[in-house]
Amino acid sequence: MKLAVLSLFLMLPSLSCSAASTEQPVEAGTVHWGRVLETALASSGQSGKPVFALFQEIPGCAGCKQFGREVMSHPLIVAAVETEFTPLLIHNNQGGRDLEVLKRFGEPAWNYQVVRFLNAQAEDIIPRKDQVWDTGGIAERMVTSLTQANRPVPAYLKLLAAEQSPRLKEAVFAMYCFWTGEMELGRIDGVITTEAGFMDGREVTRVKYDPQVISLPQLIAAAEKVECANAVSVPAMDLPTATTKRLKIGAISGYRTAPKDDQKKQISGTAAAKLTLSPSQATKVNAWIRTDPARASGFLTKAQQAQLKGGS
Incomplete structure (x- = not known):
């Protein structure tokens, strides 16, 4: 009896380790990954979806874990990788098949994460780029790779790339009701986010917009058209470009966000x-x-x- 108990006790660590090994490493995020290059390429050939190839250090450093937790677990990134791409995960610090793939693509071992976008012939759709470790950067490259591959780009992915972009600018519009302001201004192409708020005792809507899609004068004109521009305020550096025939343009000052219930x-x-x-x-x-x-x-x-x- 004692021998049977002892044998069971000795088996427990191996059982625990086996169970733990089935859990996805934090460095890989929450994407459901494929692990075989040839299978991913064949799937890409059939579906036309590019291969989203993540070369990752697993187990990895704190930066690799952060990338897994924040970028590869972002719900919109995960959705896009799994529906618009063929996901492929390559460990850059392992032997066997992973090492063979590293050598094939010239990827360094024990490196920080690198994402490459491949066609069915294992060719880069867009040039390889290192040190792209943030959500916005990955989303933007996903958009570019889908465009280059003549694949449809989901609206939510375009929005995510724009939302995270450092090029966004802001403007604050005063109107009779910021509930209406968020609705009307949010419809304008190039407006990425809106927020209800107060400034100078008035209800206002704070807008972040993409200047590559809509210029500040175009934005002001569009806001006037929907009667959501009784007054306009912009950062002081943008005052010279804030042209309008009717409105007085001022600098943003004293803005505060409206309560959550008003958003x-x-x-x-x-x-x-x-x-x-x-x-x-x-x-x-x-x-x-x-x-x-x-x-x-x-x-x-x-x-x-x-x-x-x-x-x-």
Whole structure:
């Protein structure tokens, strides 16, 4: 009996280790990865989806773990990798098949994470680039690779790349009601996020916009057209470019955010209120959910669309 108990006791560590080994390493995030290059290339050839190849140190350093927790676990990144790409994970600090793939692509061992976008012939769709370790940078390269591969780019992925971009600028618009302001200004192409707030005792909507899509004068004109520009304020450095014939333009000063209950008011009371949305998604859904639900749904992932349909 004692021998049987002892034998069972000795087996427990190996059982525990076996169970633990099935858990996904934090460095890999939450994406469901393929691990065989040839299988990924064959799948890419059949589907036309580019291969999203993550070369990662596993187990890895603190930076590798942070990349896994923050970037490769971001819900929109995960959704895009799994639906628009063929996911492939290569350990850059292992032997065997992983080492063979490293040598084939000239990837250094024990390196920080590198993402490469491959076609079915194992060729880079866009040039390899090191030190892209943030959500915005990865999202932007995903958009570029899909465009180069003549694949459709989901609206939510474009928004995520823009939302994280350092090129975004801001402007504050005063109007009669910031609930209306968020809705109307959020509909403008190039407006990435909106926020209800107060400045100089007035209700205002703070906008972040992409100057590569819409210039400041164009934004002001669009805001005037929908009667959401009784006054306009911009950062002092942008005052010289804030041209308008009718309005007086001032510098942003003393702005404060409105309470949470006043944010994205159009979403409140709809099935979309139960969704977890990125700031840019929330802006666009808020802009259209009341008047054009189908258009609002276009800014969601397939899983979010299913949730929205199930909750309506």
